[in-house]
Amino acid sequence: MPTYVGMPSFPKAARTAVADSQLRHNLTHATHTIRAKRAGAIAELDDWEQLRQAAKVIKDHTLANLDTYLLRLEENVTKAGGHVHWARDAAEANAIVATLVRQAKADRVVKVKSMATQEIGLNEALAANGIQAIETDLAELIVQLDHDLPSHILVPAIHKNRAEIRDIFRREMPDAPPGLTDDPAQLAAAARTHLRQEFLKATVGISGANFAIADTGSLVVVESEGNGRMCVTLPETLISVVGIEKILPSWRDLEVFLALLPRSSTAERMNPYTSIWTGVSDQDGPKAFHLVLVDNGRTASLADRTGRQALRCIRCSACLNVCPVYERTGGHAYGSPYPGPIGAIISPQLRGLESAADRSLPFASTLCGACYEVCPVAINIPEALVHLRAKVKHTMTERTVFHLSGLVLQSPRKLAAAQRFASASRKIVARSGRIRRLPPPMSGWTDTRDAPAPPPESFRAWWARTRGGKR
């Protein structure tokens, strides 16, 4: 998975984001709107908790028997006339897709919004092969036209308000109608006109899948706009790029997951459109269907007993919408296609804890637990965050600081001396009232955390001077 180029660690990126008042306004407005609606959609069902528990158990059972179910899926997709490909990592997946597109003699493909293809950087890989990928989801289109990055799992352009979107359309969409206003209905109509010819002439469609059903070989794409239906129906060739954890054992499981997903993500009883297909059908839809199953770090996550629960995720984004941290920083600060609380546990697991950005993500949380409460598959995100925090290797500076702290805290005399030293240094290290960035080697401490400035006088010094305020 790409770390967005030049991505700083979370605290640095968050600082810039929090200072952007327009961004904060847009995010507060959008997340608060959806929060209230989601609560209403869920309150309608008396058995929400039972559905949630069933989903959790179904996913855990599937993960525990993932080899059996993947082989069953492969067998059934193949039986229905589809082709199954396996990719260990992003590079293999991208190479498979590029080869398939070239075999179909296409230099343009239409795409349904898909987190898996974001994760593997498919659009960039196709561009390097001379193939243009056209995003057809409205929010993905906005982000693509603006040469921006997605900031939300479900609504990649959540950081833009309607006026900004109108400006992007006017600037980047040659066929935008003159006099286009910022009315969302007009903006949606402009996107319809803009993409219609692309759909009609496309020969290759690329999708992800929300679910892959092992016992029937069926793929399921859940969407709202109809761009998904266009992409999986009109082209001659359909390529679906799907993470190996998207599998469900049986057709029947849709009765659980289609009850949970729409209410959790868009707060609807049911999303406007869901397409389900099994291989290829005579006289209906694509003549060739390819399923690319992607590992890309998932088996590493599976090997972690606590971390593997993240593989239950159905990408609803409810956890982003309730997160007090996400609400203030937005998605870009997470430096990954997967932002928010779930991103903070998925990204470091899929990419490893190598970069400063990934090492900082498990700390990008207050552990308030709102994410766990709304998660439709009951992923205990705070538990996974704490688990990952323990796995982050501390820098030499951090280890030295911890060691010295141990020594200082053993002796009241040493502590008092250290406090005097800290108070004396506050003017140098914390001009703005907080310690933000220290030069190396102390940057090993401040790269991933802020610290309050030491007070001018410690409590102990104050007590000694005033006897608790009596003098």
Add this chain to the structure above:
Amino acid sequence: MTLAREHILARIRAANGPGGAVSAAAVDSAYGAIPRDYLRAHHDPARHDILALFADRAADYRAVVERVLEPDIPAAIARALTGRGASVRGQTAGATAPVRFAAPAGLPPAWLGDLQAGTEMAGDEPPMTSAELDAIAGVVTGCAVAIAETGTIILDHGPGQGRRALSLVPDFHLVVVRADQVAADLPDAFARLTPARPHTLISGPSATSDIELIRVEGVHGPRTLHILLSL
């Protein structure tokens, strides 16, 4: 590629440990033992008017819902198409030409027996090209199943429903739902379907929440969904 497949399967088996390597039958029996304590239906058909619920929920998502008696279906279809034709013509000043709609093979012929002047019907045999489909003003289909709880109709693209593109490209979808096709909730609906067929679940006209998370109807799919619920 075989290499990648074996590699991934081996990593999964290693991650799951020795407990993971059991027979397919053991996996199936573990699956069968998963507790499903959720309700089979949130509105019990024995105590609720499921058809009224379906009509309400579909209308809640801005579908036009009309309840008609079975013998009145042809007249209701004729009326809906004439109305739609007038509004299509209204967008083109001075136009008087007939407006072309499409119907798939297998639709009960009587349903199209009452069509009024100005409404023209096209078939889809041989299949129209995408460009030809794009010139069609709307489509009339039946459906396979409907879900009352969510206001959803499900097409399995069998006889009378047409291939998937037919009910997707035109901007207007008129769909007839028979009372006996309405399932109370998801479990009953999915049990009625044949997984091998292609399926489209439709809940209202196409919509988006992509601008400020506010729902707006009408993007790429049909912008008007008109449901005739036949009693």
